[in-house]
Amino acid sequence: MKELPIHIQLHPENSKTLYEQIYEYIREEIKAGSLLQNEKLPSARFLADYLQVSRTTVDMAYDQLVSEGYLEARPRKGYFVSTYEELNAIDRIPQGDRYLPSGQEEIPRRGEDGSHQQAVQTMLSYDFSPNAIDMRYFPYATWKKITKNILVDANSKMFSLGEPQGDPELRTTICRYLHGSRGVNCEPEQIIIGAGNDYLLLLLEKILGRHIRVAMENPTYTKAYKIFRSCAYPVCFIPMDESGLRVDCLRQTDAQVAYVMPSHQYPTGVSMPIGRRMELLKWAAEAEDRYLIEDDYDSEFRYKGKPLPSLQASDHNGRVVYIGTFSKAIAPAIRISYMVLPYPLLERYRRECGFYSSTVSRIDQTILNEFIQDGYFERYLNKMRKRYREKHDLILNELKAFERAFDISGSNAGLHVLLTDRHGRAEEELAEAAAKEGVKVYRMQDFRMGEHTDDAAMLILGYGALTDEEIREGIARLKKVWL
Amino acid sequence: MKELPIHIQLHPENSKTLYEQIYEYIREEIKAGSLLQNEKLPSARFLADYLQVSRTTVDMAYDQLVSEGYLEARPRKGYFVSTYEELNAIDRIPQGDRYLPSGQEEIPRRGEDGSHQQAVQTMLSYDFSPNAIDMRYFPYATWKKITKNILVDANSKMFSLGEPQGDPELRTTICRYLHGSRGVNCEPEQIIIGAGNDYLLLLLEKILGRHIRVAMENPTYTKAYKIFRSCAYPVCFIPMDESGLRVDCLRQTDAQVAYVMPSHQYPTGVSMPIGRRMELLKWAAEAEDRYLIEDDYDSEFRYKGKPLPSLQASDHNGRVVYIGTFSKAIAPAIRISYMVLPYPLLERYRRECGFYSSTVSRIDQTILNEFIQDGYFERYLNKMRKRYREKHDLILNELKAFERAFDISGSNAGLHVLLTDRHGRAEEELAEAAAKEGVKVYRMQDFRMGEHTDDAAMLILGYGALTDEEIREGIARLKKVWL
Numbered sequence: 001m002k003e004l005p006i007h008i009q010l011h012p013e014n015s016k017t018l019y020e021q022i023y024e025y026i027r028e029e030i031k032a033g034s035l036l037q038n039e040k041l042p043s044a045r046f047l048a049d050y051l052q053v054s055r056t057t058v059d060m061a062y063d064q065l066v067s068e069g070y071l072e073a074r075p076r077k078g079y080f081v082s083t084y085e086e087l088n089a090i091d092r093i094p095q096g097d098r099y100l101p102s103g104q105e106e107i108p109r110r111g112e113d114g115s116h117q118q119a120v121q122t123m124l125s126y127d128f129s130p131n132a133i134d135m136r137y138f139p140y141a142t143w144k145k146i147t148k149n150i151l152v153d154a155n156s157k158m159f160s161l162g163e164p165q166g167d168p169e170l171r172t173t174i175c176r177y178l179h180g181s182r183g184v185n186c187e188p189e190q191i192i193i194g195a196g197n198d199y200l201l202l203l204l205e206k207i208l209g210r211h212i213r214v215a216m217e218n219p220t221y222t223k224a225y226k227i228f229r230s231c232a233y234p235v236c237f238i239p240m241d242e243s244g245l246r247v248d249c250l251r252q253t254d255a256q257v258a259y260v261m262p263s264h265q266y267p268t269g270v271s272m273p274i275g276r277r278m279e280l281l282k283w284a285a286e287a288e289d290r291y292l293i294e295d296d297y298d299s300e301f302r303y304k305g306k307p308l309p310s311l312q313a314s315d316h317n318g319r320v321v322y323i324g325t326f327s328k329a330i331a332p333a334i335r336i337s338y339m340v341l342p343y344p345l346l347e348r349y350r351r352e353c354g355f356y357s358s359t360v361s362r363i364d365q366t367i368l369n370e371f372i373q374d375g376y377f378e379r380y381l382n383k384m385r386k387r388y389r390e391k392h393d394l395i396l397n398e399l400k401a402f403e404r405a406f407d408i409s410g411s412n413a414g415l416h417v418l419l420t421d422r423h424g425r426a427e428e429e430l431a432e433a434a435a436k437e438g439v440k441v442y443r444m445q446d447f448r449m450g451e452h453t454d455d456a457a458m459l460i461l462g463y464g465a466l467t468d469e470e471i472r473e474g475i476a477r478l479k480k481v482w483l
Numbered sequence: 484m485k486e487l488p489i490h491i492q493l494h495p496e497n498s499k500t501l502y503e504q505i506y507e508y509i510r511e512e513i514k515a516g517s518l519l520q521n522e523k524l525p526s527a528r529f530l531a532d533y534l535q536v537s538r539t540t541v542d543m544a545y546d547q548l549v550s551e552g553y554l555e556a557r558p559r560k561g562y563f564v565s566t567y568e569e570l571n572a573i574d575r576i577p578q579g580d581r582y583l584p585s586g587q588e589e590i591p592r593r594g595e596d597g598s599h600q601q602a603v604q605t606m607l608s609y610d611f612s613p614n615a616i617d618m619r620y621f622p623y624a625t626w627k628k629i630t631k632n633i634l635v636d637a638n639s640k641m642f643s644l645g646e647p648q649g650d651p652e653l654r655t656t657i658c659r660y661l662h663g664s665r666g667v668n669c670e671p672e673q674i675i676i677g678a679g680n681d682y683l684l685l686l687l688e689k690i691l692g693r694h695i696r697v698a699m700e701n702p703t704y705t706k707a708y709k710i711f712r713s714c715a716y717p718v719c720f721i722p723m724d725e726s727g728l729r730v731d732c733l734r735q736t737d738a739q740v741a742y743v744m745p746s747h748q749y750p751t752g753v754s755m756p757i758g759r760r761m762e763l764l765k766w767a768a769e770a771e772d773r774y775l776i777e778d779d780y781d782s783e784f785r786y787k788g789k790p791l792p793s794l795q796a797s798d799h800n801g802r803v804v805y806i807g808t809f810s811k812a813i814a815p816a817i818r819i820s821y822m823v824l825p826y827p828l829l830e831r832y833r834r835e836c837g838f839y840s841s842t843v844s845r846i847d848q849t850i851l852n853e854f855i856q857d858g859y860f861e862r863y864l865n866k867m868r869k870r871y872r873e874k875h876d877l878i879l880n881e882l883k884a885f886e887r888a889f890d891i892s893g894s895n896a897g898l899h900v901l902l903t904d905r906h907g908r909a910e911e912e913l914a915e916a917a918a919k920e921g922v923k924v925y926r927m928q929d930f931r932m933g934e935h936t937d938d939a940a941m942l943i944l945g946y947g948a949l950t951d952e953e954i955r956e957g958i959a960r961l962k963k964v965w966l
Contacts, residue, residue, distance in 0.1 A: 138642060151623075152627070
């Protein structure tokens, strides 16, 4: 047997239990890289003997590490350190924090109002929404505990109005987190905390000013489009290729601002390689007052390859506005988003918009800050990364039979896959056939702008919120009507 | 002795204590009007004998009723039902819910940035801010208890994203509250809940559209002015007389929207009489797409006379947008405001802006809803009304000596008084002399728009956040330098 990689010094007199000491030791070794990816750990029985503790103690530590995604239990083989893509450490791995388009709560269904949408949804038993997330694993008890502790310590200061940009403590935490996980280079003073992405985009309008010509990828996140339209911004749509937004086409427009999702474009899933990013940043730097809005809504749920850092990380000219949210990474009810402003825009914000009061209560900011600082956020992300990977593998497996009729794409990351029909059928036809079986799928045409009559039918199947059983049954029903 | 007005049936087997039963009985009798204003209650000793309970039990009930403002203890005379103006019942008395300009958190000090302002404030020991409120009596324990209970019952639904307009339960509660306290006529579907007034004004811009010409009172709430300017709305200022905004002057403009504070204009304290209100509503109804924005930020802290219901209550043409906030009535950290839209604007909101996600978490909405529904809000308001009235009486008493040099006005309501100099001194001169004594007062010129070189110096002295001792000492210092 190879040398034991575990050198724990247990302290029975410590206030922490032995199980916690083992758990924390191994977690820190993994995070520090001392335990390598795919490295096999000693069996629970062996480690228990070696450390002179009960088998249950080691089992509990291993179970927690598995449930948080640090370890993998391989049947009949033992415990292994999870592979790189599955791990997320706030201060180490350049990965993202969110797994859904920031702020995206509704499927844009143009021409339909919300009530109709709701009525349809309740009729359909298997909703493959690309926006829904799985809240079954949310640490409700932890959230309650933090809230309770904060209110115990609360004083009138906590109930007072905070700074317009948000509490300095939370901004510092977000700053460190973004640097560690996404390579974002910023100071806490550049961060503005707001109640959701929609609000931040409204505030950004006040900073950028009126009559700004905006370029967007096509297809795109249609809610952002609606907001720009609501701001009366003229919007042009730029075609994409396999590297994302075509900068050569962007150059043919008179756009001043481009709204992009370079890490994992929504809904296509395209990841923009570094060369295209450099082109884009070059475009932005070439004229006065050109900016890129980077909606970095996901990237930690990657199943192949390593995610690139944010576009902001490569920007040396102060041209990127970086936007993200916790509404989806933690819970939709948590209305906390953030925006990193480059200095020229920060100055304009302070001069012209600094009087807008914060839209997030100090109590909520304090709870979130502790949730991140105490490591709960990281652990929750690791757990969800593991769970979503399992669902991802399951749906791809269930979709194997579909490969003769559809191209399956977009499966490297995120919480949805794309199916492109090879038989010339229409998206409506496929979606309606699915609906008759009680299955709701989403049509690419709802994300496309302009006329695209010659495009092959493309369906979006999100799996984030579904249980394994729902995924199996939903796909089985699609098989009946689509194959 | 006159007939005993108390006919309580005590139930010792009830889960409520005897003291609670007595307290609740008397409170309900007062709210129902069965116990009349200024009516004397039996002495605690007499009632204890009569009910066959201990004297302490009755004392506790009376004490709580006094602390919540239902009763007054008059030295050597006994307990009396408080007078009308001091009471607020959600379903009975047409009084307001807030006691400061909604959303007003900063004193507008044009040409100074926030950091400088803070530096000045920390140097000055006695800050007569008209915006600051007294948080000493906030029921922190109750707020914690409600939060804890809600999180115990919390499920994933609570952590999900709510409706864009806000939770139906809270909207229903606000609707009932506004009808009872301010005569507002609306349905819950007309209410939009948002994270602060600033946000609601931004949303209102999206509903009203661009290039709206806005009229404001002069002087006015300068933060609202900044927001309109930030929306690039042309703003014109309308002079006021003793009845408020001069509608004859408004008619000489091409304004489409007028932003008004008819119940208690900020900062002048003018209350618009019914005749002027009718003129204003007539103006609004005369042309397509004219609207009045009613910022009904206060009115429950009246010390003389009975407040009129809201302007919205008199509007039969759907021309009033009614805005209010809980940020000040409860605590500045509570970022919850509301806007009542008339139906034509509600339709436009739904058609064009219904996709904007709610900016308030469902958890926070649920806490607030319980705080109001369980009667805590009403009790807290009653308590503060009593406390602020005491401070009001104190400051007017301390200012008696100032009457030979200043006209004292605006003392019928609100949390500040106005001092108009009769000796031709400048506001700067008076404010600077005060600052040298460590006293911060506020200058009317910071609220006035345009040139007003011939106006007499007018200083604003707010007393909401100061203790009795601070009020006495602050006024004593002003006496030294101003008289």
